[in-house]
Amino acid sequence: MLRSSSTAFDRKLTQDRLVVGIGGQSGAGKTTIVNELRRFGSRVIDADAIGQALLRKGTPEYRKIVKAFGDGILARGGQIDRKQLADKAFASKTALKKLNAITHPAILE
Template sequence: MYKVIGLTGGIASGKSTASAYIEEQGFKVLDADVYARKVTEKGSPGYHKIIDAFGAHILDDDEEIDRAALGKIIFNDPEERQKLNQISHPEIRRMMNADQEAFIKEDHVFLDIPLLFENGLDKKCDLTVTVYVTRENQLDRLMSRNGLNEADAAARINSQMSLDEKKALSDRVFDNNGEEENLFRQIDEFLKELQNEEL
């Protein structure tokens, strides 16, 4: 019986690295962020709803949604974030569910979802995994990766459920405070158990 595994983490926790590695091992990973980009694609129903909600000033010169401009609005205002989520989440879910149903017939499927627990989507998974780093490491990595000052980086981290909370809710934790090789070793172990039906 194939399993649906919810993979989550926080900004700059290394979730994307884990996700890419799992995909390299031949598993299907459905990435909520990829679907989110489809929702905001120029001309899509989501695109028009987002412009109606936030105004045309969030568009760039090519009339694409400027993700940085939209990010500035939603990361600092929970109500605005909620407004965006109400537009995008049902659409993302619809697309992901359709793909999940197709792929689960052939193998295990990983759902890469940043807001897995926040949106109660863990209940749709057989197993949940969090890619974990300490807050200190998360802050450092985010500042150096995105060139953010401490206040902006902290605002982004604070807009999410803490990794400590996610860790407590998860069936499994990949600790990413060390070297990348160490993360990959933990993933290999997990995938082996999954294949041997030990999970």
């Protein structure tokens, strides 16, 4: 468990919410940390899960993404193939900005 010797930090914890972002490579233990935070009653917002939900067929973001990146990103059944989308989105800064402009407002909502 992390502890702080900072009085200002401790005071901040009692007055306001502490916001923590968890990131890292695959296998780094992000899920373990998040599960522990949940176990202790922390509210967890999973941006990956939200992002995946936005890609589901029928959402407004789905329609915008398919319009922006074309039918080539679709798998059988019409779902977005995340690998195909990633290949196109990370091909240029412009393409990534386009994807972020579609997804980020909905994720932050």
